[in-house]
Amino acid sequence: MATYGAALAALGDPTRQAIVELLAGGPRAVGDIARELPVSRPAVSQHLRVLKEAGLVTDRQDGTRRLYQLNQAGAEAVRGYVDRLWNQALAAFKEAAERSDQEYESEQDNRETR
Numbered sequence: 001m002a003t004y005g006a007a008l009a010a011l012g013d014p015t016r017q018a019i020v021e022l023l024a025g026g027p028r029a030v031g032d033i034a035r036e037l038p039v040s041r042p043a044v045s046q047h048l049r050v051l052k053e054a055g056l057v058t059d060r061q062d063g064t065r066r067l068y069q070l071n072q073a074g075a076e077a078v079r080g081y082v083d084r085l086w087n088q089a090l091a092a093f094k095e096a097a098e099r100s101d102q103e104y105e106s107e108q109d110n111r112e113t114r
Helices: 004-010 014-023 030-036 039-054 071-114
Strands: 059-062 065-070
Touching: 004 039, 004 071, 014 030, 014 039, 014 059, 014 065, 030 039, 030 065, 039 059, 065 071
Parallel strands: none
Antiparallel strands: 059 065
């Protein structure tokens, strides 16, 4: 089961972010990923291991090579977390705006009765 905490921790590294962005375009082998990044193939393998442990990436054998791809469940866990944060922020903003409107209207009413 993918959790957003492990996924967010894994995405804290810029190289892993770049790998996820590359994999968003479809499955790739380690060598293909390494050619796109300024890190060695063994380093890419280590980053992929971290991403896999975090539930963001899956792999499968394809002949003599292993293909890596994004794990939909992991991406959905992160998106769910971000959506909840966004919804909470929007609700707080709406509440603050409505409170400000009410305070403004109250001030206007007070001025008119003076």
